[in-house]
Amino acid sequence: MTALAPRSDFPLLANDPALRYLDSAATAQKPQAVLDAVEHFYTHDNANPHRGAYALSARATERYHDARATIARFIGAQDADCTLFVRGTTEAMNLVAYGWGDRHIGAGDAIVVTAMDHHASFVTFQQLAARTGAEFRIAELTDDGRIDMTSLASVLDARVKLVAFPHVSNALGTINPVDQIVSMAHAVGAIVVCDGAQAVPHLSVDVEALGVDFYAFSGHKVGGPMGIGILWGRRALLEQTSAWQFGGDMIDIVGDQVTTFNSLPHRFEAGTPNAADAVGLAAACDYLTGLGMDRVRAHEVALTATMLESLQAFEGVRIFGPMNATDRSGVVSFAFEDVHAHDLATILDEHGVCVRAGHHCAQPLMRRLGVSATARASVWVHSTSEDVAALVAGVQHARTMFADATAR
Amino acid sequence: MPPPADVPPPVTVASVDIAAASLYQEIILTHYRSPRHKGVLSVASPATEHRNPLCGDVLSIQVLRDGDTIADAAFTAQACSITQATASMLLSRVIGGTVPDARAVIAQVERLIETPLGESGIDGADLGDLRALASVVRFPARRACVRLVTLAMTEALATP
Numbered sequence: 001m002t003a004l005a006p007r008s009d010f011p012l013l014a015n016d017p018a019l020r021y022l023d024s025a026a027t028a029q030k031p032q033a034v035l036d037a038v039e040h041f042y043t044h045d046n047a048n049p050h051r052g053a054y055a056l057s058a059r060a061t062e063r064y065h066d067a068r069a070t071i072a073r074f075i076g077a078q079d080a081d082c083t084l085f086v087r088g089t090t091e092a093m094n095l096v097a098y099g100w101g102d103r104h105i106g107a108g109d110a111i112v113v114t115a116m117d118h119h120a121s122f123v124t125f126q127q128l129a130a131r132t133g134a135e136f137r138i139a140e141l142t143d144d145g146r147i148d149m150t151s152l153a154s155v156l157d158a159r160v161k162l163v164a165f166p167h168v169s170n171a172l173g174t175i176n177p178v179d180q181i182v183s184m185a186h187a188v189g190a191i192v193v194c195d196g197a198q199a200v201p202h203l204s205v206d207v208e209a210l211g212v213d214f215y216a217f218s219g220h221k222v223g224g225p226m227g228i229g230i231l232w233g234r235r236a237l238l239e240q241t242s243a244w245q246f247g248g249d250m251i252d253i254v255g256d257q258v259t260t261f262n263s264l265p266h267r268f269e270a271g272t273p274n275a276a277d278a279v280g281l282a283a284a285c286d287y288l289t290g291l292g293m294d295r296v297r298a299h300e301v302a303l304t305a306t307m308l309e310s311l312q313a314f315e316g317v318r319i320f321g322p323m324n325a326t327d328r329s330g331v332v333s334f335a336f337e338d339v340h341a342h343d344l345a346t347i348l349d350e351h352g353v354c355v356r357a358g359h360h361c362a363q364p365l366m367r368r369l370g371v372s373a374t375a376r377a378s379v380w381v382h383s384t385s386e387d388v389a390a391l392v393a394g395v396q397h398a399r400t401m402f403a404d405a406t407a408r
Numbered sequence: 409m410p411p412p413a414d415v416p417p418p419v420t421v422a423s424v425d426i427a428a429a430s431l432y433q434e435i436i437l438t439h440y441r442s443p444r445h446k447g448v449l450s451v452a453s454p455a456t457e458h459r460n461p462l463c464g465d466v467l468s469i470q471v472l473r474d475g476d477t478i479a480d481a482a483f484t485a486q487a488c489s490i491t492q493a494t495a496s497m498l499l500s501r502v503i504g505g506t507v508p509d510a511r512a513v514i515a516q517v518e519r520l521i522e523t524p525l526g527e528s529g530i531d532g533a534d535l536g537d538l539r540a541l542a543s544v545v546r547f548p549a550r551r552a553c554v555r556l557v558t559l560a561m562t563e564a565l566a567t568p
Contacts, residue, residue, distance in 0.1 A: 340488035342463060346431065346547060359464035372464040372486045401432060402489075 001306070004299040005291055005381040011035065013382060020353040020390040025170060025331050025378035028201060028223045030284075037283035038225060041276040049275050050249055050266075064275040067282035068265070074285035075196075075215070076206030077232050081264045084231045084238075085278055089197040090120040092216030092231035093164075095268065096193055097128040099241040100214075101162065107133030110159040112190070114139045114147050115368050116169040119361040121195050125164050135159070141368060145172040145321035152184060160190045167199035167210075171360035171376065172321035173304075173331030175203070182211040191237065197221055201380065202300055202329045204293035207232050222288065224281035228274050238264055245270040288381075296381055300330035303379045303388060307332045310392045314399060320369060330379035333360070339402045341373040347401065348375075351394035353387075431547055432489070435540040439493035444500045446492075449482045454567055458560035460552055465491055467556050469499075471564045476506050481564075483557075490544065490553035497537045498557055507565055514558045517541060521551050 007013045010029045013021060021029060047057040049064045072080035086092045105111065111129050113122055115138055129136035137160070139152040147165065156163070163185035168175050178194065185192045194212040199205055201222045207215045214237070219228040233241070243250055243261055247270035252260040261267045288296060305325035311317055311334055320333040335341060345357035356376045359366045366372060377391055448455075449470045457468040465487035472480040481503055483495040498517070502510035516530050521544040532539040544550055 342465075342488040342550070342553065343432070343490070346550060358462065363464060366464055372466065402437075 001299075001302055001385040003382045003384045004295060005031070007382055009033075009287075010382055018352045020351070020387045022377040022379065022383070022387055022391055023354045023356050024201070024380035024383070025198060025221070025329075025376065026356050027220045027226070028380055029382065030225070031223050031287045033287050034223055034225070034280045034283045038276050038280040041279045045279075046276070048272055050273075060275055063279050064273060067275075067278040070282035071230060071278075071285050072232075074205075074289065075200065075217075075230070075232060076208050078208055079235055082233055082235050082238055084233070084265045084268045085273060086216075086229050086231050086268075087227055087274075088218035088220070088229035089118075089195055089216045090124075090218075092214075092229060093120050093124040093193070093195070095231055095244055096214050096216075096233075096241075097124045098244040099268070100191075100237065101125070101128040102132065103240070103242050105129075105132045105134050105161050108159065109161045110135040110137055110155075110157070112137045112139060112152075112155050112160050112163045112185075114152070114165045115141050116145070116147065116172060116174065116362065116365050117164060117166060118170050118195060118197070119363070120197075121164045121166070121193070122362075122364060125162065125193075134161070138364070139165075141365075144323065145169070145174050146327075147174075147176055147181070149180065149184075152181065156184055156188045156190070158188055160185070160188050162193060163190045164193040164195070166195040166197070167205070167215075168196075168202070168329045168331075169321065169362075169365075170198045170331070171333055171362040171365055171374070173198075173328035173333065173378075174321050175199075175327060175329060178210045178212065186211075198329055198331070201288070203297055213237055219277065219281035219284065222281065222284045224284035225277040228277035228281050230281075231268075235264070238268075241268075243267050243270070247271045249273070291381055299381065300379055300383075301325050303383055303385065304328065304330050304332065306385060306388050307377060307379070307391070310388065311395070314395060318371075320374060330383070331376060332378070333374040333376045335371050335374045336399070336402075339398050341371075341375040343402070344375045344395065344398050347398040348391065348394040351390055351397065353390050353394045355391070430543045431550070433540050433543065435497075435537050436489065436493040439496040439537065440489040443483075443492055443496040445482050445496065445503070446484065447482050448484065449480055451480070455484075456560050456564040456567060458556055458563070460556050462552065463488075465553070465556060467491060467495060467560050469495070469557075469560045469564045471561075471567075473507070476508075478503050478505060478507065478510060483560075487556065488553055490550055491556050494538075494541065494554050494557040497540070498561060501536045501538055502561075510561070510565060513538070514562055517554065518558055521545055521554050 009031050012029050045059050045063050047060040049061040069080045072083040077083050137155040140148050142148045191213040193214040196217040200217040215232045220226040250270040318335045341357035358373050453470045453472045455468045455470045467485045469483045481499045
């Protein structure tokens with residue numbers, strides 16, 4: 001199967017023809033269009049947005065504003081002012097925890113996460129619970145790596161004020177039933193915080209249709225620059241969210257003793273914004289729109305099915321998450337009894353194949369799976385069946401090497 | 409059109425065998441296959457547990473002392489081949505010796521994995537099987553796998 005996007009679109013891949021990059025779930029390679037957009041900003045439009053009265057500053061402000069509108073459109077947000085620029089998903093989760101959580105959650109309340117939450121969500125809301133005296137509850141998983149809806153129902157009651165879960169699991173690839181979780185959470189009066197870091201690069205996302213209250217993702221996983229991301233929130237909730245970082249841009253009137261704050265989105269964007277990377281992220285969204293998210297999805301499903309089928313053929317392999325490619329994103333996490341994930345990743349590296357090995361910032365999940373680490377291969381728009389074949393050849397080599405070693 | 413000269417040739421299985429084999433040498437695979445001193449000491453003795461927060465691996469070492477001599481030691485691990493082989497080789501080397509001798513061995517191992525091959529000036533004969541770890545210098549991401557063992561052992565030796 002050929003790539004959906006030509007390798008030549010990605011300078012890093014073009015510069016290293018032998019590289020088999022199967023770690024897009026950790027960070028995506030960058031299309032030329034994104035690098036060009038960032039460079040164009042710095043070479044033609046660079047000034048401090050929202051500050052100067054001169055034309056160049058006005059242009060920088062406009063580019064930043066346009067980037068927000070483009071990204072809002074890409075995720076189906078009708079109100080671009082509710083699409084806040086942050087550093088990434090981690091900062092987005094912290095903004096919700098400190099800005100909304102500290103104000104609305106207290107002793108006697110409860111917070112629910114799932115056993116597949118990334119540390120960015122899991123630890124942030126665990127610490128919110130510790131800070132406020134709220135009870136921290138965890139919805140468990142089924143054996144095939146989905147959120148157990150019976151377990152989720154059992155931890156939901158009127159005390160629950162916030163439910164957090166990933167749209168797509170970073171370690172399992174599971175695509176979660178957002179609508180079902182949203183209706184269960186809303187039925188007990190809780191708000192819903194959805195981690196979209198592993199969804200936005202791979203699925204067509206419409207935050208309004210999903211019904212969630214907050215939705216976060218990282219630009220670098222979408223092919224945009226590192227250090228830029230999005231928190232989208234419903235206006236009514238953002239209006240009840242306290243500013244958590246203070247400084248320039250986010251103020252209205254600064255008195256000697258009292259300060260009033262700016263309107264959305266500026267209230268949550270203190271200091272000089274990362275305008276160039278915002279422009280780069282908008283270019284990444286445009287790049288994916290050009291490819292078509294439906295085609296992106298179809299391409300990844302086909303490659304994932306091949307990965308699942310090929311890896312399943314190895315004796316002693318454990319593949320985590322749903323076994324049906326249509327129920328997961330382009331992520332396959334696996335482990336062997338006799339070959340540790342790091343040994344596997346080192347040997348794959350010698351084959352030019354990049355995979356992630358480790359706990360994937362999901363230690364609570366690893367404990368439940370009964371492993372300290374898994375190997376994780378993930379595909380994106382430039383991936384091909386040759387990439388998958390190189391992965392399978394590398395795994396075969398590792399198996400042979402360690403099978404010789406473990407033959408008693 | 410031929411590829412530009414600076415593009416490396418595709419990795420062949422033969423070169424992979426050579427490169428990876430230098431990390432996964434027979435000595436290391438043998439210690440991984442049949443680890444020495446893996447388990448729990450029958451005599452009650454405090455265990456020092458160390459984790460690598462980046463990868464999640466866990467190693468625990470027990471040391472039984474008789475004065476300044478290491479009378480016995482054992483390890484348990486949920487870890488990769490490099491960590492398990494290092495623990496097996498290190499304990500094999502230091503049991504029966506003195507605590508200062510064990511500290512000196514640890515210092516040599518740590519220098520070995522940071523120094524380019526052949527430049528450490530370390531007497532390989534003194535290290536025994538541990539000298540196989542010299543290849544780890546070529547795999548910077550795997551030095552932490554060795555250090556998990558040296559850190560745990562250093563702490564175990566500091567415990568009275």
